[in-house]
Amino acid sequence: MVQYSPKLDGTFGALADPTRRGILERLGRADAAISELAAEFDMTLTGIKKHVRVLETAGLVTTEKVGRVRHCKLGPRRLDDEAAWIATYRRMLEGRLNRLGEFLERTRRKP
């Protein structure tokens, strides 16, 4: 059942970013520490933490601090990927149509 709730809007924003989709895909294979993700995605710890926080807020990832290491794994909403994908798709399609509109305006005088 798809519900366009605030929670889903969060998922929608979370999935709109390719790095965050990459993180989900990576965590789908195995849990990882923030530092591992940073190394694998060639990003700073701060940068990765920001992405992970967005995913965590959307319920797609959960994190747990063990000692000095923060571990990440897929969150409780991972089974909702179909709904999230439909929302992402909708935004993509809207973006494409906007670009098409701009393109048609830009090329108005040409054949």
Place this chain on the structure above:
Amino acid sequence: MTTATAKHEPTTKAVITKPSDREVRIERVFNASRDRVWKAMTDPKLVAQWWGRGNKLDIERLEVRRGGHWRFVEHSDHGDHGFEGRFAEVTPPARIVQTFEWDGLPGHVALETMTLEDLGDGRTKIITTSLFLTTEDRDGMLQSGMEGGLNESYAALDRVLAAMA
């Protein structure tokens, strides 16, 4: 819903509705003739200029005919994303039906129907309806007809093999 505002700004705002949980419908009016819109949607050189939403786009295939294959790869700072599908119906300059699949979620196929409506005043309305075929749908299919069909086929095969023995 954006319906109210869209009525006042038909050339810039899309009207998005959700006819069902598995469908997304977007209507948008373009300030261009239907032939121009059709060309922008089917000529690879033109498609490359808008489909990527500002990202660099490689058009690997765009065979605009029934059964033809399309495949685009969008390059962003964070990676490459491939999209592809096949054309189920091509009726210039009025209608395209195609499948849509993202490399990132293989198997989650959407069926897109794009209708171009000539508004008669130099403008064109595009209506896209996307129907998502889901894992649940597929599971449902397996549990009902298809499984039965397969079992019947196997039963027939058994009979043939038995007759040959």
